Amino acid sequence: MIFFRKRSWLILILGIGGIFTYTQCTDTQAQETAMPDVIDYNYHIRPIFSDRCFKCHGPDANKRKAGLRLDTPEGAYAAFKDNPSMHAIVPGHPESSDAFQRLITKDTSLLMPTPSSHLTVSQHEIDLIEKWIKQGAVYKPHWAFIKPVKAALPDADEDWVRNPIDYFVFAKMAEKSLKPSPEASKEQLLKRVCLDLTGLPPTLDMQDSFMKDDSPQAYEKIVNELLGSKHYGEKMSIQWLDLARYADSHGYQDDGLRTMWPWRDWVIHAFNSNYSYAKFVTWQLAGDLLPRPTKEMLLATGFNRNHKITQEGGVIDEEYRVEYVNDRTNTFSKSFLALTFECARCHDHKYDPISQKDYYSTYAFFNQVPEKGLFGTIDASFADPPNMTITTKDVQSILKFIHKKDTASVDVMVMADSSKRRPTYVLSRGNYDMPGPEVGVGIPTSILPYSTSKYGQNRLGLARWLIDPQNPLTSRVFVNRMWAQFFGRGIVKTVGDFGMQGELPTHPELLDWLAVDFQSHGWNIKRLVKQIVMSATYQQASTVTSSAQQVDPENIYLSRMSRIRIPAEQIRDQVLASAGILNQEIGGPSVKTYQPKGLWEVATSGRGSLMNYIQDHNQDLYRRGMYVFIKRTVPPPTMLIFDASNRDQCEVQRGRTNTPLQALVMMNDPHVLESSRVLASQFSREKGSIDEKLTRAFRRIVCRAPNEKELAMLKKYYEAEQTSCVQNPKKVQKLMKIGEYKQDKAAVTGSTAAMMLTIQLIYNMEEAIMRV
Incomplete structure (x- = not known):
């Protein structure tokens, strides 16, 4: 029996069949007071208007009905053209x-929203609107477009708070x-912060050292x-790769085939080197336009x-070139502004x-690249221009962070603007x-006026505008995304x-305080992360x-720490690292690990080097999940099952699901079984009782010591499996051949097989793949 819990959802999986029970409370239910x-x-009126009114009476002039505009005070207060004595508000x-x-009318011919829209306004919302009008019907700019200010710290329990975040919470x-809630146990805290900051579980040595350190500075160390x-x-980069659709x-x-992994190596390097967010953003948006740009820029x-590019003959070149510019525009708005610019591609935003x-006008910044909609062949040995070549000499000097495994040059796609400016038109x-x-x-x-004389007319000007201290969005959006990464939910739930x-911030003063503090301390990412943890x-x-x-079923108000299943890539890392077989090299080309046969073959166009899936071997099989090869049309199936992005487009936040397939992966994935085999073989060579070995296995995987009941259950299961394995030598032989990791022939015994199956059981515990 395996339990998978996720926030307010519960899925119970019995064997390979599924019984589903679930409950969920909405944010509205939780917050209505x-x-x-x-x-x-x-905070009270705009959400109602936006949801129920703005589609017909909002910014989109083409869809506006009755000439009435309710999203601006000028429109709402104005007299009706056909009846000057009447006003909307x-x-x-x-x-x-x-x-x-x-x-409030009972006349359905006059009622708004119209009955045909199937939208309704609750009595509580009607009362809010009525009181707002009585108080003067004061409009304000959208909260996200108002420059954040640092509020004074509110009163709080001085014995509980540890830094300014806690005052607001x-x-x-x-x-x-x-x-x-009380402080987490030391075991829980160590596992939590290790998974959140490196994506890897703490080793037994780390656990022992931390548990012995009773100093007040133990956790900070x-x-x-x-x-x-x-x-x-590596851990920080995973979310950025989703944003960048790598x-x-x-x-x-x-x-x-596309070769962009050197750019991924740069992202890892930038986070490890603690590049300021201002530098991180500027180089990615406009590194080529900086004075005397280096190869790193x-x-x-x-x-x-990183957007998709077609290689299919017969396409209309300009059509696809326009699609690439649209992709860059939409990615910019989602990544840095958390706004849905794409909704205004065909008409004014509703x-x-x-x-x-x-x-x-935003599209125009990205419309100057001398690119084609279709370029090269399916297996071109060079990147679509504009591009750059990375040589062994580069890797030995300015690009030392790139993990190039051979002496061949590598071509990657980069940005450059044409010498002659391409005109941009509203399409x-x-x-x-x-x-x-x-x-x-x-x-x-509405965000921040753009002055070409102040910022310039290219992407570098756009980057300057983005990090301008007056920009109300850039720092808010980033600190909110970081908050979501550590708590499972942003202060603004709709991270993108x-x-x-979008949702309103649950802690607006905290969001603004963090945003201003982040800017005023040099956009220092590691400092922000340390503040949070x-x-x-x-x-x-x-x-x-x-x-x-x-009171708070979704933990909106943070009176406890969230319980989050670790991301897809980390599940793989957790399994390999706990078994001691994780290849910990940083960067380099992507690898093709175990995968069901035939997936690429049934989905391919039938040509090119990616027509067939050719698995890698040796140490490449045991690299971290972030290095697993992603073919967009057939992404790694195990990772998709655990909600990884297929990288088709910019994805600011992954969905979270619970399905029986996830349990089946943990019970049958070759890496889980192989890791169980390798760890069991290690224990077969070590001294100690079964209780001691089971405890070590539990600590390596779950990162805490088992209690007496848990240990007794595991030992009982081990003994039952040992009896079964001794009676069935063929079962033992089959189990001990799983995976390509070197087999210890001396460990091919019924006892080792029983230990392998017991370790597999531990991997299938909910807590094994949860950050609690």
Whole structure:
């Protein structure tokens, strides 16, 4: 029996069949409270209007009905053209506000939203709107477009707080009648911070050392050690690879080979070297436009070239070139601004103040690349231009972080602008062959006005605009994404949407405090990460009390630590590392590990080097999950089952699912079985009782000592399997041949096979792949 728990979802899997039971509470249910004394437009009214009204009465002029605009005060207060005595909203007078009267009318021909829309407004929401109008119907700019300011720290329990984060969290808990959880046990805390900062479980030596260290600085010493680890950059890079849509193939039907892994090596290097976020962003957006750019700066711009590229003959060149520019534009807006610019490609945005002209003005920054929609052959030995060549000499000098395994040169795609500026046009309905008015470079003024004289007219100017201290989004978006990485949920839940359809921040003052603090301390990423993991909020136990479950089932207010299943790549890492067979080399080309036969063959176009799957061998089989080869049309199946991105497009946050397939992977994946075999073989050569060996196995995988009941159950299972294996030598032979890792012939015994199956059972415990 295997239990997989995820937030408020529970899935129980028995054997290979599935029985599903689940419950989930919505955020609205959790957050709806009594009527506030002061109604705030951003936090109480705009979400209602955006969800129910703006589709017909919002920014999109082409879809606006009755000429009524409710997203601006000028539109809402204006007299109706056909009846100057009437107004949608009259500040102070809901009885004279036609928009409000249409919310409460019993006449279905006048009722808004219309019955045919299947949208409704609750009585609580009607009461909020009525009180807001009575209080003056004051509009405000969207909260995310207001420059963040550093609020004073609220009152808090001085004995609990450890840094400024905790003041804000404690105040919100107190507001909701919640109390902090006790501190997590040392074992839990060590596993948590190791998985969060390096993606690897703590070794037995680390566990022993930490448990013996009773000094007040014990935890901080571990944090500093992990931040200095070469594996820190690997862990931090995984999320960035999702954002940058990194893959090892081009995508589309032919899906030929692509070589961009040196750019991945640079990302790891940048995180390990603690490049400031300002530098990290600027180099990726415009490293080629900096004065006297180095090869490292050029390599960083590969971020912009990770999009899909077609290699299929017969396509219309310009159509696909336009698609690539659209991809770069959309990736920029999602990655750095958390806004859905793509909604304005064909028409004005229906909810956010982003016009179609704004979209193509942003598009113009990325429209200067001298590229083609179709270039080269499916197995071209060189990258599509613009590109750069990385030689052995480069790797020995300025690009020492690149893990190039042979002396052959490597070509990667980078950015460059044409010497002659390409004009940019608004494309009618987003069609490449329907150009409209010409536009220059720009950004929606609602965020921060773009001045070409101040910033410039190219991508470097865009990068300067992005890190301008007056920009209200850049630092907010990044600190929120970091928060989500450590707590499983952002302060703004919709990590990729800070627009009007996105969620409101649960702790707005904390978000703004972190954003300003991050900027004012040089955009220092490691400092931000250390702030988060050193907080009392992060160090809480994850145990759920019945009272907290009732008040806050999704842990919005952080009165406990979240329980999160580790990402797909880390599940592989956890298994290999705990068995002691993980290949810990950093960077280099991607590897092809175990995979069911025939997957590529049934999905391929039938040509090119990726037509057939050719598995790697030896140490390449045991590299970290982030180095597993990603073919876009056929991504690694095991990782997809655990919600990894297929890297088709920019993905700011992975989904989280629970399916019976995940249990089947843990029970049958060759790497899990192989790791169990290798670890069991190691124990067969070591001295000690079965209890001692089971305890060591448990500690290596679960990262804590088993209690008496757990140990007794494991020993009972081991003894039953030992009896079965002794009676069935063929079963032993079959089990001990799983995987390519060198077999210890002396360990091919019934006892070792029984230990292997017991270790596999431990891997299948919920806690083995959870960060608690």
